Amino acid sequence: MSGSGAGETSAGKRPNEKLGSWFVRSGWSKGELARQVNRRARQMGAHHISTDTSRVRRWLDGEQPREPIPRILSELFSERFGAVVPVEGLGLRTAHQAPSVAGVDLPWAGPQTVALLSEFSRSDLMLARRGFLGSSLNLAAGPGLIEPMQRWLVPATPSGLPDPGPDTGSSRPSKLSRPELDLLESTTAMFRQWDAQCGGGLRRKAVVGQLHEVTDLLQEPHPEATAKRLFRCAAELAELAGWMSYDVGLQPTAQKYFVLALHASKEAGDKPLGSYILSSMSRQMIHLGRPDDALELIHLAQYGSRDCATTRTQAMLYAMEARAYANMGQPSKCKRAVRMAEDTFADSALDDAPEPDWIRFFSEAELHGENAHSYRDLAYVAGRSPTYASLAEPVMARAVELFGEDDEHQRSYALNLIGMATVHLLQRAPEECIVPAARALRIAKSVRSERVNTRLRKTVDTAARDFGDVPAVAELTEMLAAQLPETAEAV
Numbered sequence: 001m002s003g004s005g006a007g008e009t010s011a012g013k014r015p016n017e018k019l020g021s022w023f024v025r026s027g028w029s030k031g032e033l034a035r036q037v038n039r040r041a042r043q044m045g046a047h048h049i050s051t052d053t054s055r056v057r058r059w060l061d062g063e064q065p066r067e068p069i070p071r072i073l074s075e076l077f078s079e080r081f082g083a084v085v086p087v088e089g090l091g092l093r094t095a096h097q098a099p100s101v102a103g104v105d106l107p108w109a110g111p112q113t114v115a116l117l118s119e120f121s122r123s124d125l126m127l128a129r130r131g132f133l134g135s136s137l138n139l140a141a142g143p144g145l146i147e148p149m150q151r152w153l154v155p156a157t158p159s160g161l162p163d164p165g166p167d168t169g170s171s172r173p174s175k176l177s178r179p180e181l182d183l184l185e186s187t188t189a190m191f192r193q194w195d196a197q198c199g200g201g202l203r204r205k206a207v208v209g210q211l212h213e214v215t216d217l218l219q220e221p222h223p224e225a226t227a228k229r230l231f232r233c234a235a236e237l238a239e240l241a242g243w244m245s246y247d248v249g250l251q252p253t254a255q256k257y258f259v260l261a262l263h264a265s266k267e268a269g270d271k272p273l274g275s276y277i278l279s280s281m282s283r284q285m286i287h288l289g290r291p292d293d294a295l296e297l298i299h300l301a302q303y304g305s306r307d308c309a310t311t312r313t314q315a316m317l318y319a320m321e322a323r324a325y326a327n328m329g330q331p332s333k334c335k336r337a338v339r340m341a342e343d344t345f346a347d348s349a350l351d352d353a354p355e356p357d358w359i360r361f362f363s364e365a366e367l368h369g370e371n372a373h374s375y376r377d378l379a380y381v382a383g384r385s386p387t388y389a390s391l392a393e394p395v396m397a398r399a400v401e402l403f404g405e406d407d408e409h410q411r412s413y414a415l416n417l418i419g420m421a422t423v424h425l426l427q428r429a430p431e432e433c434i435v436p437a438a439r440a441l442r443i444a445k446s447v448r449s450e451r452v453n454t455r456l457r458k459t460v461d462t463a464a465r466d467f468g469d470v471p472a473v474a475e476l477t478e479m480l481a482a483q484l485p486e487t488a489e490a491v
Helices: 017-026 029-043 054-059 069-081 110-130 143-153 178-197 203-216 224-247 251-268 271-287 291-304 311-327 333-349 364-381 385-405 411-424 430-444 450-467 471-483
Strands: none
Touching: 017 054, 017 069, 029 054, 029 069, 069 471, 110 203, 110 251, 143 251, 143 271, 143 291, 178 203, 178 224, 178 411, 203 224, 203 271, 203 333, 224 251, 224 450, 251 271, 251 311, 271 291, 271 311, 291 311, 311 333, 311 450, 364 385, 364 411, 385 411, 411 430, 411 450, 430 450, 430 471, 450 471
């Protein structure tokens, strides 16, 4: 029975009214929910899950499904309603969680950070193979997320990691040579480049494996300077593992990596890197329909790195602030943040400070893409406003043009093509939507990104719903079904 996600039954079980309420409001049929559960299970590597309509009916009747089904249902309903829907809110029971992997309120200390990174990366690698990736995690939101992250601002205490010992002296070289450290850092940059080109689905496990190796190194004694470089490397790898997890739809796993990355960046003493990690967390919160949380995280990032971030990093943070304000329906604050992003980015050309590799993605194309999406999001929040859609169109067109000349950031190119298609739909111009959507489809076939696939499917579904009688839209719908079938993503 485990192959179908069976769970506990009892003769006296009652209908699950909480799950039933969310299910009715979703508008899904039992078959559609079953298909979505199976698709998400395949993305997680849980290939033994094979749910059908009768199984969904049993859940609604009160049967308690086994993990990872409760987590999958939580993620699906969270994405459907744009708000975090916890497992308990669905009337389902969670598996027992060890304190070390539950929640985001973790100790801000070097040894604990290393132990948690090691444990979580090892569990990720093992559970991904066994098909239960992310099954023991909750998504945190609101004060439960923001308050622990605010402790990033508290001055760091000594790491407490093993030191080389009293007889080593400051002149004794580390076991790790400078070329070896350089190679670790360049490998991280290479992984980041692969992610931009190929999406999170292709190299995620390799990044997690590299992170686990780095945490093994951190458990050995090193001089302080070497330990800080290793912590920085661990923070970048954990952020990237989180970003790739987010890209393939593993939201609780992504959040856990982001939190651990922030802890590692604090041990490295790298505030700008910490601000970048907080911006990734902010993007995830916008995706999950929590713009208030996203804004809190961005303001924390801005304050914490106010005296040390490069102008390019500051411009990126302003652009993310604009996205949060847009999704909160605050146009004047959104527009002000957009202007600050543009002005600060222009100043970055005069900034002689060396840029870390992680901010290299924030190009002129990315700036235009973020600002265009802010205007596009404003249009949605304002009831499909043509005014904000017209603001978005030229900025999105420029982003598409620039990304079209960039062979490295193919996922961003696809996402902005989809964004262009959504703007045309807002302007009620379905024929103009076809070209960018079809181009995005061609890229989606080679980029392993559930984010791209999901956004493309939603855009084409919207076009079909609103303009299904337009022949070109019907043709695009058929093309999507034929060329981008709902198959498993590698994680």
